[in-house]
Amino acid sequence: MSQLEVEDLEVYYETEEGPAQAVDGVSFEVEEGENIGIVGESGCGKTTLAKAIIGILPDAGYINNGSINFKGDDLTEMTNAQRRRLKWEEISMIAQSAMNSLDPVYTIREQIVEAIETHRPGTGRVESGEIVTQMFELVGLDPERADDYPHQFSGGMRQRAMIAMALALEPSLMLADEPTTALDVIMQDQILKRMSSIQEEINSSMLVITHDVSVVAETCDRVIVMYAGKIAEEGPVEEIFNQPYHPYTIGLKRAFPNIRKSSQDLLSISGYPPELIDPPQGCRFAERCPMATDRCREEEPEAHYENGLRSYCHYADEIDTELRPYADDPGTWDQAAAATDGGVEE
């Protein structure tokens, strides 16, 4: 059985002009021990999705529809007290800029011990102290420094301390929102490596939310590509990178320079995602897609299943023929951009 099953989830934000549909009809599953990456540009709903799962949506946000099943229980129907019990113990989150979310007036040890004792009231000082030592060693920090205050740590060390805290209760699901974006490459590399080895040890699954396609390529088993509140494409990481069916995935993949390639034309997706207060009725990517037709602008695409991928594009069944090289060519996208530029200011 899947550990986490998100079904037809809709998360809206109340705004003055009406509800903004930040997450709109998203369904996916996470198996035990599986790593899933969620990628997409800012505002695509990836962070909102994570917040809805762990239950920390801001006041204006609410779940309009759908269910989030975690080990058989629907999180959306739980009381706050029931949810709180799950947090850290079963589901933990490493937030974006987690290194700034430590409390400055307590030592790191006090903060981790507090989390342990809240969830496991019987745990003695000695035992929780041992857990702290163990976790510090796992993330590559000197256990003797657990009695330091957060300001005595560098950014990378604080981030690792946060990860130690998120792991202390051996949760079965970790949500990591841009866990390494604020860090230098060397630190990023070490933390990602540590996270995956720890994960193997405690057999937890992880949802990694990031804009960095290369981080996902290296750490995840499956990838969900989100666009404007919806899933554009989802499937195994190799397929997403080698044979994607959705033009947005193709574009996004080609927008990143690869250090292993000496010369490459980068692809630029011009334009901006649509307003989520009044989203377009057809495919949400149609406005920026160089291959869009009238059908795309009017009719919402159904899921197309092939090669383990789930792709929401009307032309997914044709892309394997001549469309893929066309979509993979940066020139195609530039031409589309020039065409829309001319037509915008009438």
Next chain:
Amino acid sequence: MSGNEVLLEVDDLKKHFKVNQGWIASLVESFGRGEPDYVHAVDGVSFELREGETLGLAGESGCGKTTTGMSLVKLHDPTAGDIVYDDTRLSEASDAEIKQFRQNAQMIFQDPFESLNPRMTVYDTVAEPLRIHDIRNETARVQRALEFAELLPAEHYFDQYPHELSGGQRQRVAIARALVLDPDFIVADEPVSMLDVSLRAGVLSLLDRMTDEFGLSVVYISHDLSLLRHMCDRLAIMYMGKIVEKGPTDQIIENPQHPYTQALINAVPVPDPAVGRERVELQGEVGDVIDIPTGCRFKNRCSEYIGDVCDQVVPPLEAKTDFEQDVACHLYDSAEGYDPYQEMTGSPSAAETGDEPESTPADD
């Protein structure tokens, strides 16, 4: 592009910042006790920037790359060392020469949300450098700069304020502002790191076009080596205020020699699940740039540490015998016959293990 002429020469540039102390400490110091501490942000950096060339400065946070970049456009005055532009040493330049230099040296900053004045319209932002330097033909120049930056139609943007623009558009305004004076070179400090992924490629291709069409030299400052590989002809890798390796980009990325460069390049994730990469773990963190260690600054984290010579002798950045790029590391033989073992203190045996370059017949 006129090829290989050197546009800018950076000669042993140093920039130290005094550490901010409390008033008691400054009082004690004013009575002549104790030395103030300095952050050695840039500590002896030399390189050349040629006409039409793109040079990348890379390294982790705090390695001094941004301070170097800001010194290049004279936003910092160097503590020591000099910059030579157009045969003029900037430290000895007259006011008129400095003004001329400022017109030719422009900078693009990392965060377009911070670098544009929120109270100025796009037109005024781009026109301001023209007014400062008293250049005529304002409207036509502003229009051309905006058009080059693909803000079309330019008139549409004239009266807009930064808050009405997206991040990508703001960065384009910053680029237009840098180009409007028709400069010789531009320093771009993390020009796309604040932009959303789908917009980065657009701004990068604009920067690319800028280099080609204006024959500009550009110094890119970034920690993102994939990006630098894409944009630059040559790279300089910095560590704790010094350049540790410098040379043609492909050479450095594909065949790095300094242990730090190797670790840095190995740490970059690859956007291709089929590529496995060797992951070398680097111990520790970047050292203290206030209390500089003796010898090589990387020695404590280095996997190739070879003993006393690393502890005692600062490795110079120099040409080596076996490869194209310059490296500051004792592992490799100097192309010039420099012998670090000669400089070691109180250890005659160490000197003997060296090759005794004085007596070796270099001239046969």
